[in-house]
Amino acid sequence: MLIIPAENAINWKRPPWVTLGLIMACLLVFLFYQGGDSRKLEQAVEQYLAADLYELEAPAYEDYLQRQIQFQGEESRVYELQQFQQLRQENENFWLAINLMMDREFYQYLLQNRDVIWAPAERAHWQEQRSAIEQEYLQKLSANQLGLVPADLSLYTLITYQFLHGGWGHIIGNLIFLFLLGFTVEKALGPGRYLIAYLVCGALSGLMFTAVSAGSYVPLVGASGSISGLMGMYVAIYGLQKIRFFYFLGVYFNYFRAPAIALLPVWVGKEIYDYWYAGATGIAYMAHAGGLIAGAGLVWLLGKSWLQVREEFFEPEEEEQDARFTTGYAQAMASLGRMEFDLARRQFEALREHYPERPILLEHLYHLAKLRPDLPQYRDRARELMNDALGRRQPEQTIAIWQEYLAKGEPHHPLTAEDHNRVLFSSLKQHDLKAAEKAFERLRSTGDELLTTEACRLLAEEFEKRQMTPKARHYQQVLEAAHF
Known part of the structure; x- marks a missing residue:
């Protein structure tokens, strides 16, 4: 019976580069380093028989x-x-x-x-x-050079044995599981910590194998101990949260949901049982058990410090986020259609808390606030939308919102000198000199001497560059005569 976690789908917009790199490293080692083993073995047989x-x-x-x-x-x-x-x-x-x-x-x-x-x-x-x-x-032979030999343990072989394999069936099976488990754990931990945790799990798995096979000269090769470590980390990351598992029994397969950590004793127990009762299969069951325990143990011991799961790991995938946004947005628009403006405002505010990067929500909130121009919320939303437009490099929208607010909200809650100054700069970028002059007059009326002086100097220089002498002279005279 085979049981593997299947909670996540891979996001190819953010590929699991370390997992793919480990897969590629194992393949290259198998093809180019271990590829010479068959020839060496044939020569050994020839000399042995001769x-x-x-x-x-x-x-x-x-x-x-x-x-x-x-x-x-x-x-x-x-x-x-x-x-x-x-x-x-x-x-x-x-x-x-x-x-x-x-x-x-x-x-x-x-x-x-x-x-x-x-x-x-x-x-x-x-x-x-x-x-x-x-x-x-x-x-x-590669297994004897870089494999893990319990009777002749070397520190470097605790790492190197993880990249060797005993044949095509061995490497294909391991790399499939490495991919299925690796992309989720890499997403949870981040590339650097994931790579270190992977190698540490493989090393601890090798030590477990060495402990139960003390004195053995049979080399251990393969990434299965490291992959078992990924399985242990996977379920420890989710803990008591119910996740999906895929199981295969004979010719029947399906999915079931269970608390993630509940599968850890099942997996460990199966490996220990097979170690004692499965016979001589050539499978390092205790290395698997050691990897499972090592992976879960690392997360439990270091999960609140070095191996802390990244917050964005538990966020819904983009497709799920889009579906949730679409549903919430439709509900808010339906409230607008029924003219339930207070309810719509609350719904758009709730959506904006979860999706702050979507400017359409701020625009709706601005238009709802505009229904009551006598309230300060209108000024606050107008200022937010103006700043958002500047951040998205849309100065024309900034100017349009400013002009609309002057007509409706300014008599009730005037904008600040800084607001008018930002509009002045945006107007000049858009070559809208009429709006720039209007922004200057509004700025001047606030009584902010420093900003008004700088704005007046800027206008004088701008009109001078454009060879609009009367205008340039006017602002130069204002600058000289003013006592801000």
């Missing part, structure tokens, strides 16, 4: 497997023994050589027991040939 090492190791391997089954209770190795015996009967020497060389625990067994297994001449021949194969080929 040296007749198979004749020496095959009987020892059967005895080794029987000891594992009899004395260590590893019933899972019964199937391996049967398969090996069948290969011997069918003379499948190539695959026999692969099995013998790639079983790293068996190689350690041979090193420890070579004096007992073979006579001196056979032992010398084995040691010479096998050591050469190990050094020339096997130790140069």
Whole structure:
């Protein structure tokens, strides 16, 4: 049974660049670095068979497997023994050589027991040939160089093993899950913290695997521990919030909703159960369990500090926001149509709190306030709309609103000198000299000496540039004679 979270859809307007980068890094490593493994292995098999090492190791391997089954209770190795015996009967020497060389625990067994297994001449021949194969080929395989080997743990391999994979099926499966989970966690944490958390989860997952496989020479490769960490972070981020999960059982699949964190013990329990009862599948179940616990633990420990989820993560997607806005806007317009102006004003104000970037809402509020020009709300909305128009580089709208307010609202609640000064500048940008002169007269009437002096000087210079001498002389005289 497969259960994965499916709460979010990807927003390609803001691509998950780190997740895509991790996917690309794994693919490049697999294609260009690990791509040479098959050739090295073929050369190792050729030399192994040419040296007749198979004749020496095959009987020892059967005895080794029987000891594992009899004395260590590893019933899972019964199937391996049967398969090996069948290969011997069918003379499948190539695959026999692969099995013998790639079983790293068996190689350690041979090193420890070579004096007992073979006579001196056979032992010398084995040691010479096998050591050469190990050094020339096997130790140069990607899994042995950069994979995580519990018996020979290196700090750098806690990172490098996350980018290696065992085959096309392994890497495709991992990268699909990396994409499905990664884009959501990256959106929640931000690119930098997400990348660090991903690598830390992989490292902690590797340490968990090392702890339960102490002394093992079988290398661990793959991003599944890191991806399990993403699953742990995913459900810890949502906590008790109910989210959608996709499940696949046999040929049946569907969705269900449940508290996110409720799935964590289910996933961890499944990995631990499979570790004990699934047999020799080659899957690092405890690495998965370690990743799940590490991911959730990081969010719980650091979720209010370094790994704090970004506020915008919980905001609705653009499509959902548009749908909500459309519904609310239609309701407010319906209230206008019924002439329920107070209700419409409250609805537009509520919409503006959630969608402050939509200028149409401010325009509606301005027109509603204009119904009562004797109230100060009209002046406040007019000033807001004028400033908004300036911010959107629409000086002509600023001038139009100002002129309308002079006719309706100015007698009740006059604008300030700063308001008239902004209109004067906007008028000059629009080459509307008539409006600029009118703004100057309004500014002059406020009694603000500093702004009036500067505005008068600006008008004089502007008319001078345009070679409108009478006008320029007029404002120069006003400037010289005025005692603001």
